Amino acid sequence: MDSPSVSGCRAPGEARRTRIALSQTQKAVLQASFTVNPYPGIGTREKLARQTGLAEPRIQIWFKNQRSQVVRQKRQAAEPWPLEGLPREERRKRTAISAWQSSVLLRAFDSNRFPGIATREELAKQTGLPESRIQIWFQNRRARHPGRKEQTPAQA
Known part of the structure; x- marks a missing residue:
């Protein structure tokens, strides 16, 4: 098989993946999960795959694209935190060692x-x-x- 292209996306001559059209129900389920956790683990993605009827890799890509979209929107709006509604984690206090x-x-x-x-x-x-x-x-x-x-x- 051909080696991956420089961008690492696909091999030269390999066709692009077909774009999927999500139903309103699928979008709602994914969006609800995204607001809870924008970085779901494999178990959560597999659960979402069963709920939506989509393949788990497609769900993983959807979350990646959604995070990118939020970051782009943040840059355009110059907001201090990209994920509205989610609390920013506080930094751990420095541990004093005697x-x-x-x-x-x-x-x-x-x-x-x-x-x-x-x-x-x-x-x-x-x-x-x-x-x-x-x-x-x-x-x-x-x-x-x-x-x-x-x-x-x-x-x-």
Whole structure:
């Protein structure tokens, strides 16, 4: 088979997909779902496919196109938030890590830069920090301090 075109949409010479015409009922079901969640998971898309009689990939594309349309409208109207009616998620408060907690995490980082869930949960018990924050701490630490190659005497 031919390789995909530069745009990645379809192979050269491959026909475009036929455009589907949605009924008012199908549009209403999809629009109602979109207002609840503009990024539905596979389970929700499959449920919508059963309700509307459309193929799940078509529903996925409909949601993608709908999100693009909302963003275009936002740019034209210069609104601060593209999805009206949906609350903007608040940013998580910065987690304060004490010097003692930091020393515990640094010792763990020195022994293993990629700790498993069991290790992270143990560190959570020791430090009193949530496991999710510990995971982020390790990700940030790895990003800020990439692994250094061991220096040989010739490199020193």
